[in-house]
Amino acid sequence: MQKQTNTVLTPASFIRSNFIIFLGFLGGQIALMIISVIMVDEAYINYQDTAEIYFYAVPLAAVLCFFGGNFIYRQKLNSNTVSNTLRKKVANFQTAALLRYAFIEASALLGIVIFITTQNLYYLLIAMVMVLYFITLKPTKNLIEKDIHFSLEQRREFQKLNQPIE
Template structure:
């Protein structure tokens, strides 16, 4: 009989990984669809009068910076939690927020690409997607982020076998 309790470490990590891939896949599918349905797409750096030309990069940088800021500040309080389950549950929430703050400007960039046919915005979305992929939650990263005490580390190791 398998343990399907959503509050065990293995399920939390599995859910976090699936959600991460889903966020990335949403950007990939939406971007690919937009690329195929947008007519006369080209890269245009000369139309600097367009508001989006400055707004999208600022929104992208803001999304990355705010996601990192919120993540780092939240990690401090997560590391103070007493049990592994508490740490993982809060960590999962913070990771979802982090990836969503990066996904939002990526999706906006794709929408603006569809409106303007300027691939510049699609490139920004692709860079954000690459960053999202790099943030994939792995066991060593999770363990490092949570700064587990020896007892929690043993529990974590046993749960992720």
């Protein structure tokens, strides 16, 4: 006989689960960055190799992922309507955050892979900038409250960290 557990979603558990997801994304980027530095024997830095396609593609991808991720994040959060329940709004936030994380991580991983391929630290530097930006996206209670368009009643409900979200 299977034991069925019903987990209750509270603001505290929602924040915690988002933070764990964030750490997973961050850990993957940092781990690959460390592995790439260990793998590459003779790394160099060259800011003047403009004939190489990656010289333009990697920074362009970083800029597009930065703006694209933030645009999609805002669009997804702005789709919350006043009539949406708190549960729908936090689910919408989680989806928006995951999409933004994926965009930022994609550009960082591209920089790391191109660094492994070319051994040019220029690409690793771009990846590091994206990882540093990613760190600023850490989901906190204040960030969630600021970004989700809560009604006054929903904001009060979200303040009660251990009460179930309806």
